[in-house]
Amino acid sequence: MVGIKKAVVVAGVAVGFVVGAAGASGAAGFSGMDKEKWDRVRFGMSRQEVLDIVGPTACAVDNKPATAESTVPTFTCWATGIEEFAPYAHLTFNADGKLYMKSFYRMSLPTAPTMTAAQYNKVAVGMTEEQVRKTVGTNSCVVTDLAQPAFPSTAGATSTLTCWTGKGSGFLAPQAWFSFKDGKVTGKHQRDVVK
Known part of the structure; x- marks a missing residue:
């Protein structure tokens, strides 16, 4: 919730x-x-x-x-x-x-999203981006933000992977957001993927 x-x-x-x-x-x-x-x-x-x-x-x-x-x-x-x-x-x-x-x-959208609620639920804190993509479908996600707050150091670098389900990538389509720090998942949230 x-x-x-x-x-x-x-x-x-x-x-x-x-x-x-x-x-x-x-x-x-x-x-x-x-x-x-x-x-x-x-x-x-x-x-x-x-x-x-x-x-x-x-x-x-x-x-x-x-x-x-x-x-x-x-x-x-x-x-x-x-x-x-x-x-x-x-x-x-x-x-x-x-x-x-x-x-x-919305400047880039996934080519053929297929993520399911079951796949979303399998993503766990500590996973790498590659592991998340393999879990939810390699064509379901795009990286929508990147930050390097300690530039020029890469320590503490963050990113967000935004993923869609097989219902498409329209504005109101079910979506999930996976947050990363130093290359590992730190959290996730979703809208209408898991009801």
Whole structure:
């Protein structure tokens, strides 16, 4: 039950952010971010280096174009504009202005998800990402966020593996989130996978 509530809150925050942004600045026209660019931005890059990759019109800070001089820690970079449920990425910089965390929403989806409730239940704390993928189906998941909080050290690195069931990968389709630290599962939660 706690997992369901947490997942609903996470999904609600994502929807609220997107809907709120759409209402505030639906005509801002930010676009151009995609998964290939998300993959190319690396930890330790400056704001300018990140903008050189993602493009000058993709990212926003407080509904204004992000610049190398922006002091807000997180850029929100949009794939197709600020619209309800539109794909976007968050790129977050540390106090030294270096990228140390990145996440995305719906910029990449699994090719053929097949995870079942029974498979979800088999995932245990301490498993590696490879073990989780083998357990729930290699085509069921995508890594949706990465962080290296002690950059340049990799100690304490975190990630989230988001997985879908055979019911597809639509916004309201059953989903599970597996949290990792230093390459091992530290927790999991789900929405509508296990009822």
